[in-house]
Amino acid sequence: MTAPTLDTTGPAAPPRKNGELVFEAPWESRIFGVTMALYGAGHFAWEDFRARLIAEIAERERRDVPWSYYACWAAALERLLAAKNLCPTPELDQRERELAHRPPGHDH
Amino acid sequence: MTMADRDPALRAEALESLLREKGLLDPAAVDGIIRLYEQDIGPMNGAKVVARAWVDPDYRRRLLADGTRAIAELGFGGPQGEHIVAVENTSDVHNVVVCTLCSCYPWPVLGLPPSWYKDPAYRSRVVREPRAVLAEMGLVLDDTVEIRVWDSSAEVRYLVLPERPGGTEGLGEDALAALVTRDAMIGVARARAPAP
Numbered sequence: 001m002t003a004p005t006l007d008t009t010g011p012a013a014p015p016r017k018n019g020e021l022v023f024e025a026p027w028e029s030r031i032f033g034v035t036m037a038l039y040g041a042g043h044f045a046w047e048d049f050r051a052r053l054i055a056e057i058a059e060r061e062r063r064d065v066p067w068s069y070y071a072c073w074a075a076a077l078e079r080l081l082a083a084k085n086l087c088p089t090p091e092l093d094q095r096e097r098e099l100a101h102r103p104p105g106h107d108h
Numbered sequence: 109m110t111m112a113d114r115d116p117a118l119r120a121e122a123l124e125s126l127l128r129e130k131g132l133l134d135p136a137a138v139d140g141i142i143r144l145y146e147q148d149i150g151p152m153n154g155a156k157v158v159a160r161a162w163v164d165p166d167y168r169r170r171l172l173a174d175g176t177r178a179i180a181e182l183g184f185g186g187p188q189g190e191h192i193v194a195v196e197n198t199s200d201v202h203n204v205v206v207c208t209l210c211s212c213y214p215w216p217v218l219g220l221p222p223s224w225y226k227d228p229a230y231r232s233r234v235v236r237e238p239r240a241v242l243a244e245m246g247l248v249l250d251d252t253v254e255i256r257v258w259d260s261s262a263e264v265r266y267l268v269l270p271e272r273p274g275g276t277e278g279l280g281e282d283a284l285a286a287l288v289t290r291d292a293m294i295g296v297a298r299a300r301a302p303a304p
Contacts (some may be wrong), residue, residue: 027117033138034124070304
């Protein structure tokens with residue numbers, strides 16, 4: 001896989017500490033890994049994703065609401081995949097509902 | 109439901125599960141990528157220092173003369189970086205860094221040390237038999253290459269300036285920095301070759 005050049009400065013740059021990428025929750029690293037795997041498999045052009053990510057961040061900054069970098073990242077990926085019909089939003093909503101209704105203790 | 113109400117972890121899980129089901133995603137690949145980015149593609153500060161030294165001979169001279177000051181020129185410094193010495197690899201000399209006492213490490217340029225750097229086996233063996241240890245880590249050096257092992261201390265931290273890979277004449281600093289791995293700056297690997 002050819003790694004894309006992640007931005008290191010500017011709004012699209014992922015959070016880093018001492019040069020290392022920083023994830024604040026496991027889902028953040030999952031969504032990051034999913035994005036890179038899809039990109040590596042050639043499902044989208046990096047610039048398409050990056051443009052959507054920048055737009056998501058700008059939108060939240062414009063509305064002046066609290067936001068997190070990876071929430072923007074996730075939204076950008078979701079919209080990109082929906083636009084390419086790789087993962088239509090209704091299907092994703094349906095899957096999310098199914099997962100939400102798992103019995104407690106499903107992950108043990 | 110609006111985006112703000114969502115549990116992002118659940119949404120991410122739903123996305124991954126759906127993509128996997130559609131055959132678009134290999135879960136093992138995702139695991140590997142996360143590991144790669146968390147562990148290997150981090151120390152960009154040091155990579156920028158190396159790339160600058162590759163393209164700018166004056167900067168290279170300043171870096172080798174006074175590592176801490178040259179590194180500060182690029183805006184990097186702070187705890188564990190008070191006295192950084194850069195050591196240059198050539199076709200005849202290969203440098204490798206260890207901290208035999210603990211895990212002293214130039215944080216401002218390399219981030220946090222990898223787990224093997226703290227491992228007693230690496231710390232003791234790389235001093236006694238560096239050629240064998242490097243070979244085990246995938247770096248086979250010709251017998252004619254002199255290996256210098258630098259033992260970090262509370263006072264001095266080392267940064268290896270790897271050799272610039274061939275075929276990179278046309279590359280700019282950003283592209284060059286992408287070839288510089290953490291392991292290359294510890295001295296247990298070479299800088300990456302450019303993509304063909």
